[in-house]
Amino acid sequence: MLNIAWGFLLWMSATILFRLFGQIFLIPGQVFLVLAIFILAIPLITIATYPYYYVRKISGSERIIAAVQIALPGMIMDILSIIYFAKVFPNLTNDSLPIFASWLLWAYSLILLTGFSIKYNNK
Template structure:
């Protein structure tokens, strides 16, 4: 249950950021900024998942399930949110809806992939 709630709060935080500041992330006429928004989400997802797995002492064989539970609330809610994109994100150009959806798929894929990351063996162990 914890990971479902964590996923919901991650979704809520991201949605609020894009609701009030999304116009700074999805400027399709500025490719460098678009590339940065896709690139910077990689370490962000790592920070939002990997330490939580460690904190909650999730074993390797359970990480995939935890990652699924983190991604699931946002994926389900965003399936509806994207239908009402213009109403929910008035600060974003309506033409950015496909970039926003693409970014969401990228972010959710990264969350799911985080479940496959095994603990690195440290030198001296």
């Protein structure tokens, strides 16, 4: 249940960030800026997940379940964010919706990827 709460908190934080400041970095046609927000998601997701796994002592085999539980609340809530995009994010233009939706898919994919442990088998 704590994993789901953590996921909800991450979703809420990102939604507030995009609602308040999305117009600064979700600008259609600004290729380098858009690329930068995709790249910036990598360390942000890393900081939001790996320390969480460490503090909670979530083992490698349990990480995939934790990652799904973290990603799922936001994925479900973002269905509404996308449907009601103009109301939830009045500061963003409709032209930024594809970039926003793509970034969401990217961020949730990164969260899910943190659930996989890389184990080396040295024989």
